[in-house]
Amino acid sequence: MTGFRRPPLLLLVPAVLGLAFLVVPLAGMLVRAPWTRIVSDLAAPGVWDALRLSLICATLATVLATVLGVPLAWLLARSDVPGRGLIRALVTVPLVLPPVVGGVALLLVLGRRGLIGEHLNTWFGISLPFTTPAVVLAEAFVAMPFLVLAVEGALRAADSRYEDAAATLGAGGWYTFRRVTLPLVAPGIAAGAVLAWARALGEFGATITFAGNFPGTTQTMPIAVYEALETDPDTAVVLSLLLLIVSIAVLVALRDRWVPTG
Amino acid sequence: MRKLLVGILAVLALAACGTANEPGSSPSGSPAAEIKGTITVLAAASLTETFTKLGKEFEAQYPGTTVKLSFGASSTLAQQITNGAPAEVFAAASPSTMKQVTDAKSASGEPAIFVRNRLQIAVPQGNPAKITGLKDFANADLKITLCAKDVPCGTAATKAFDAAGITPKPDTYGADVKAVLTTVRLGEADAGMVYKTDVIAAGDDVDGLDFPEADKAINDYPIATLTEGPNQEGAKAFVEFVLSAKGQETFTAAGFDLP
Numbered sequence: 001m002t003g004f005r006r007p008p009l010l011l012l013v014p015a016v017l018g019l020a021f022l023v024v025p026l027a028g029m030l031v032r033a034p035w036t037r038i039v040s041d042l043a044a045p046g047v048w049d050a051l052r053l054s055l056i057c058a059t060l061a062t063v064l065a066t067v068l069g070v071p072l073a074w075l076l077a078r079s080d081v082p083g084r085g086l087i088r089a090l091v092t093v094p095l096v097l098p099p100v101v102g103g104v105a106l107l108l109v110l111g112r113r114g115l116i117g118e119h120l121n122t123w124f125g126i127s128l129p130f131t132t133p134a135v136v137l138a139e140a141f142v143a144m145p146f147l148v149l150a151v152e153g154a155l156r157a158a159d160s161r162y163e164d165a166a167a168t169l170g171a172g173g174w175y176t177f178r179r180v181t182l183p184l185v186a187p188g189i190a191a192g193a194v195l196a197w198a199r200a201l202g203e204f205g206a207t208i209t210f211a212g213n214f215p216g217t218t219q220t221m222p223i224a225v226y227e228a229l230e231t232d233p234d235t236a237v238v239l240s241l242l243l244l245i246v247s248i249a250v251l252v253a254l255r256d257r258w259v260p261t262g
Numbered sequence: 263m264r265k266l267l268v269g270i271l272a273v274l275a276l277a278a279c280g281t282a283n284e285p286g287s288s289p290s291g292s293p294a295a296e297i298k299g300t301i302t303v304l305a306a307a308s309l310t311e312t313f314t315k316l317g318k319e320f321e322a323q324y325p326g327t328t329v330k331l332s333f334g335a336s337s338t339l340a341q342q343i344t345n346g347a348p349a350e351v352f353a354a355a356s357p358s359t360m361k362q363v364t365d366a367k368s369a370s371g372e373p374a375i376f377v378r379n380r381l382q383i384a385v386p387q388g389n390p391a392k393i394t395g396l397k398d399f400a401n402a403d404l405k406i407t408l409c410a411k412d413v414p415c416g417t418a419a420t421k422a423f424d425a426a427g428i429t430p431k432p433d434t435y436g437a438d439v440k441a442v443l444t445t446v447r448l449g450e451a452d453a454g455m456v457y458k459t460d461v462i463a464a465g466d467d468v469d470g471l472d473f474p475e476a477d478k479a480i481n482d483y484p485i486a487t488l489t490e491g492p493n494q495e496g497a498k499a500f501v502e503f504v505l506s507a508k509g510q511e512t513f514t515a516a517g518f519d520l521p
Contacts, residue, residue: 112405113449129450130405130433212434212445213410226437227410233341 026244033241034234041238046215050224051242057132057220058200061139062147065196068140069147070189074177076148077155078163088152095145102141103209110137110210134211135218139200146199147192154188155181194254201247298326301496302348304339305331306355306414306483307438308379311463312516313353319512320503327496335413335438336360343368343488350491351500353483355379355439356414360484370494373484376504377518381418381479382458382470384446391452395473396423398453399430407442407451408432415439418479419455425478443468457481459517482521 007015034041041047075081076088094102110117112127120126128134162184166176182189204222211218213227221243228236301320305313310333317329332339332349336359343352344366352369353376354360360373385393391404399406408430409416416435423430436442439456446454447467461470485504487497503509510520 107448107450111448111450127405208437212407213437214432214434218434227435229338229341 029237029241029244033237037234038238038241041235042242044235046219046224047239047242049216050219050221050239051246053132053135053216053219054201054221054243055246057135057139058143058197058203060136061143061200062193062197064136064140065144065147065200066189066193069144069192069196070151073148073151073155073192074181077152078160078181091145091148093145094142095149099142099203099205099207100209103138103206106134106138106141106206106210110134129210130212130214130218132211132217135207135220138206138210139203142203142206143196143200147189147196150192150195151185151189154185154192157188158184190254194251197254198247198251201243296495297324297499299493299496300328300330301350301493301500302330302332302491303351303353303500304343304347304349305333305351305353306336306339306359307333307440308355308415308457308460309333309353309483310440312459312512312518315512316504316509319508320500323503324499329500335410337362337413338438343490346490348490348492349488350493350497351485352488353485353504354414355481355483356417357482357484358417359414360486363486363488368489369486370489370491370497371487371501373486374501374505375482375521376485376509377483377513378521379457379459379481379483379518381415381422381455381476381481382461382472384443384454384456384461384464384468384470385452386446386449387467387469389469389471390449393453393471395471396426396428396475399423399432399455400428402431404452405450406430406432407434407436407445407454409439409442409455410435410437413438414481415442415455415457418481421479422455422473422475426473426475457517462517480519483518 072091076084076091081087107114107129109115110120110128112118112121112129117128120128128137158181162180163176166180167173171179202222203220204226207218207220208223208226213219213223215224219227221239225236225239225243228239303313303317313331313333317331320329321327334342336354336356339352340354340359340362343349343363352360352363354363354373357373357375360369363369364373383393383396385391391398393404398404399408408419411417411420415438419430433451434445436445436454439460442451442454443456443460443464445451446456447464458470458472461468485501487494487501491497514520
């Protein structure tokens with residue numbers, strides 16, 4: 001442990017308050033949890049469907065965001081495309097946009113009567129809304145900016161002289177990217193993917209707007225919690241706890257493995 | 263720094279007290295003169311258009327009053343009320359959601375049924391999927407949307423399907439009736455089950471189809487004043503206004519039936 005020093009009180013007090021602000025509401029759920037019913041609530045049909053769907057869709061959304069997002073991050077960090085500032089701003093938009101707006105946008109473009117969706121429907125008979133792929137798309141839309149920004153940061157921090165050296169030794173652009181750049185920023189990509197996965201797992205607004213709410217196909221955990229809250233708040237607490245425990249478990253496992261903790 | 267923190271907290275605390283005490287409820291005198299201040303009304307999503315109109319008319323009739331409206335699924339609103347939301351009036355889309363509020367002793371008077379609503383099948387303009395009746399809801403090839411089972415429009419729809427002996431095959435459940443309507447309005451669903459009033463409110467975007475089983479699933483709408491509301495006089499006046507001939511006219515014009 002280098003660089004450890006005793007924190008000044010002026011930093012320590014707000015830091016502890018900040019931590020409490022984030023943790024106390026979650027701990028409060030434990031207090032309010034109806035422990036006597038927890039087993040029967042968890043055994044209710046639909047709970048595990050929703051959790052399974054959440055985990056699968058968040059993972060697929062992360063894969064999609066990685067496949068598209070890493071090249072996009074490379075474009076932003078390494079190339080001389082014109083209007084890079086504008087591209088970066090556009091990539092950031094889904095971060096600040098209310099997710100519901102993202103869902104509306106997806107619906108208007110990929111919906112059955114949407115700009116692109118109309119052709120998907122008439123030519124191929126594909127209708128995306130209210131399907132599991134729509135959940136993946138909605139989650140990827142919201143989660144991809146996290147990955148792109150994380151990977152772009154990693155690329156900027158990485159030493160580009162290795163890539164220059166590879167180029168002078170005769171390696172082509174694609175070969176350099178694959179054999180030099182990717183291994184160099186792998187931890188950054190992993191960290192970005194973990195962030196994106198976590199964001200996708202908690203996605204609600206875009207999902208319910210674009211993918212809808214049907215048990216088994218589009219009802220993810222956040223939507224199941226929302227619906228339970230309408231009818232039976234105790235069940236909502238149980239479902240929230242389950243999602244919380246799963247997310248913390250996965251995040252802790254992945255972060256320790258992939259993200260340098262300094 | 264700590265002084266600053268304490269200061270901020272004190273200001274926040276004062277602000278919180280300020281809003282809680284705001285509406286002036288004064289002791290009784292000449293009744294018409296006492297009705298002023300803010301009246302917060304929580305109403306079922308299906309009352310959005312009529313209550314917005316009634317709120318404006320009420321404010322015109324009682325200068326000095328402000329009607330604050332909040333619309334949502336009746337069950338959500340009932341939750342908010344029993345959790346202490348400071349509102350004056352609750353108008354629910356079903357007696358069972360109102361019962362949650364009366365059971366929690368959050369309503370100050372007996373709820374009164376002020377309108378009833380019947381279901382209609384909503385289809386996008388021109389009915390592109392050629393929906394003819396309830397039986398189409400069992401067709402898995404069609405895109406179907408229903409209200410979530412536990413919100414009043416969903417409960418009513420379940421009654422209608424049970425009466426007809428049909429098992430619907432929905433593709434998605436809307437959180438409230440307006441969510442279902444929006445899906446139909448955008449043309450993303452071939453058919454949805456909503457109230458007749460919602461179809462009328464949606465104008466040309468949506469066509470409505472009557473079906474005989476709707477008679478088995480009439481929804482009564484109760485209204486009540488709430489104990490938590492600081493402006494009790496205003497609350498009573500608003501409920502009376504809703505039950506008045508003028509109020510009832512607004513509802514029938516919007517497609518509601520009278521009790």
